[in-house]
Amino acid sequence: xxxxxxxxxxxxxxxxxxxxxxxxxxxxxxxxxxxxxxxxxxxxxxxxxxxxxxxxxxxxxxxxxxxxxxxxxxxxxxxxxxxxxxxxxxxxxxxxxxxxxxxxxxxxxxxxxxxxxxxxxxxxxxxxxxxxxxxxxxxxxxxxxxxxxxxxxxxxxxxxxxxxxxxxxxxxxxxxxxxxxxxxxxxxxxxxxxxxxxxxxxxxxxxxxxxxxxxxxxxxxxxxxxxxxxxxxxxxxxxxxxxxxxxxxxxxxxxxxxxxxxxxxxxxxxxxxxxxxxxxxxxxxxxxxxxxxxxxxxxxxxxxxxxxxxxxxxxxxxxxxxxxxxxxxxxxxxxxxxxxxxxxxxxxxxxxxxxxxx
Ligand SMILES: *Cc1c(COP(=O)(O)O)cnc(C)c1O
Numbered sequence: 329x330x331x332x333x334x335x336x337x338x339x340x341x342x343x344x345x346x347x348x349x350x351x352x353x354x355x356x357x358x359x360x361x362x363x364x365x366x367x368x369x370x371x372x373x374x375x376x377x378x379x380x381x382x383x384x385x386x387x388x389x390x391x392x393x394x395x396x397x398x399x400x401x402x403x404x405x406x407x408x409x410x411x412x413x414x415x416x417x418x419x420x421x422x423x424x425x426x427x428x429x430x431x432x433x434x435x436x437x438x439x440x441x442x443x444x445x446x447x448x449x450x451x452x453x454x455x456x457x458x459x460x461x462x463x464x465x466x467x468x469x470x471x472x473x474x475x476x477x478x479x480x481x482x483x484x485x486x487x488x489x490x491x492x493x494x495x496x497x498x499x500x501x502x503x504x505x506x507x508x509x510x511x512x513x514x515x516x517x518x519x520x521x522x523x524x525x526x527x528x529x530x531x532x533x534x535x536x537x538x539x540x541x542x543x544x545x546x547x548x549x550x551x552x553x554x555x556x557x558x559x560x561x562x563x564x565x566x567x568x569x570x571x572x573x574x575x576x577x578x579x580x581x582x583x584x585x586x587x588x589x590x591x592x593x594x595x596x597x598x599x600x601x602x603x604x605x606x607x608x609x610x611x612x613x614x615x616x617x618x619x620x621x622x623x624x625x626x627x628x629x630x631x632x633x634x635x636x637x638x639x640x641x642x643x644x645x646x647x648x649x650x651x652x653x654x655x656x657x658x659x660x661x662x663x664x665x666x667x668x669x670x671x672x673x674x675x676x677x678x679x680x681x682x683x684x685x686x
Contacts, residue, residue, distance in 0.1 A: 335443065337366075337450055340381040347457055355498045357632065358468065362455040366447045366492040369476070370437055375490065378443055380451050383493070391478040393485040399475035400527035401430040404631045406497070407452055407467040407683065409459040410671035415452055415683040417469075418669050420445075422588045427471055430524035435484040436473055444471075448492060452683050455494055463670055464499020468632065472527075497632075504639035505546040505628070507562060509611055510536065511644065514553035515561060515583075522583040530564065537563070545642060547628075551611060552583065559609045565628030565636060566590035570657050571617045572624065574603045589629040593661050595677060600664075602657070611643060618648040626650060627658040635662040 342363045350360050361383050368378040394400050405423045408416045424445075428438040448469070452459070459467045470493045475485030513536035516522020521529060533548070540548050547563035560578050561567055566587040569576040575597050580586040597604045617623035626638035637658045640649045667673040671680060 335376070335378055337446060338377070338379045339450070339454070340379065342382045345457070350496065352460055352465075352496065352498070355496055357497055357500060358470075358495050360496055362458045362467070362494040362496065364451050364454050364494070366451050366490075368439075368443065368447065368490045370488040370490070371486075375437075375440060375443060378447055380447070380454060386489075388476060389478045391480060393475035393477050393479065396480050397475070397482060398526075398528040398531075399434055399436060399485055400473065401427060401434055401436060402470060402472035402525050402527060403427045403430075404525075405469045405471070406631060406669070407459055407469060407494075408670050409456075409461040409465070411461055413461070414671065415456060415459060416669065416671055417448075417681045417683060419588050419592070419679050420448070420681050423471070426525065426586065426588075427473070430526060431473060433521055433524040434526055436475070436488060439473070439490050449683050451492055451494065453685055458494065458496050460496070463666055463672075466497050466669075468495045468497040469493075470495065500633070503546075504637050505562075506544070506640045507547045507549045507626075507638055507642070508540040508543065508545045509549045509559070509614075509641055509643040510551045511556050512536075513548070514556075515548075515550040517553040517583065519582060523580065523585055525585065533564070543642075549641065557611055559611060559614060560584050562626075562628040562636075562638065565630035565633070568593065568625075568627050568629060568657075569609055569614065569617075569623065570625035571613075572622050574605055575657060576605050576607070576609050578608055579606050587630060589631055589634065589665070592665060592677075592679065593629050593635075596661055596664050597657075599676070600660075614641075615643060615648070618650070621651075623648075623650065624653060625656055625658055627656075629661075634665055635659075 345363050364380050365383045366380050368375050403423045431438055473488055473490045476489050477485035477487040515533055536548050549562050550560045552558045561584060578584055594604055628636040635658050640647055668675050668679055
């Protein structure tokens with residue numbers, strides 16, 4: 329009884345749009361939401377009643393399992409508008425596959441592919457005025473799933489809610505970040521949920537990140553939980569190092585999230601003939617490279633900020649600065665990614681997905 333792909337989506341129209349209440353020139357990331365939201369419930373073994381309705385509060389029992397056991401996963405993706413008014417998404421199939429992979433790890437039922445695209449594309453067309461053209465403007469898309477069954481018994485929920493929220497976003501200069509290399513806390517462990525976009529992974533990062541902030545840093549570079557010897561991720565982004573002219577990044581594992589920006593950067597580097605080494609990177613190697621001047625860049629990669637250059641890092645209370653350069657891999661990959669995302673250049677990889685109003 330899972331004929332969900334055949335279901336049509338119920339649309340409850342808004343009376344009037346809130347778009348004029350939003351200052352698109354001063355957007356704070358993830359703060360404003362569009363007129364609509366998508367909701368679909370899992371009950372009695374199937375996803376049902378897909379609905380697009382006006383954005384607003386939910387009514388959920390305080391006994392819903394998501395509040396007690398954190399059974400929740402999410403995604404982060406973006407939609408873009410080109411100069412002809414066409415709407416594009418970037419590698420959405422990867423986000424779709426990843427939310428189901430995350431769901432599986434958290435014992436959440438998979439969401440059907442057709443319903444994912446139908447819900448997403450129908451809502452993008454309803455909210456299309458919220459996607460502003462121009463490099464840097466985008467619509468941040470937040471798909472998520474929560475466990476809604478009532479009851480505090482520690483077992484997986486038998487009911488879930490899948491939703492999409494849209495938030496208009498601007499290109500923001502994240503500033504050049506300063507990071508602390510983790511020596512004690514961990515984001516993830518072997519056999520854990522680090523490779524899943526589980527809500528709880530973020531909750532676990534806040535406290536160590538606050539400690540870093542108290543010392544004047546912005547983010548933590550996570551190391552392996554066994555020995556704190558290998559560099560794994562930067563905050564909620566994948567992390568790259570440039571030593572001389574070689575690009576280095578850790579291989580994905582069950583501790584490291586398989587980022588779409590990360591694998592796009594690797595593909596671009598290969599296309600551009602930049603030597604890329606996907607292997608474990610030691611903290612000691614980074615310190616050594618910083619001391620002998622061969623460390624040229626560190627940057628984070630993720631959908632929200634795209635590429636985030638790191639200006640300095642601290643390890644064992646010593647601060648290491650990264651010298652400024654005029655031409656960086658970071659700015660080069662950022663431009664190449666944005667050009668493809670905004671339909672400004674050919675897309676040799678087939679990464680762009682057009683949202684058509686058929
Ligand atoms: C989402 C996320 C990333 C970045 O993934 P993208 O697909 O590039 O947005 C990296 N690390 C963690 C821990 C994440 O949650």
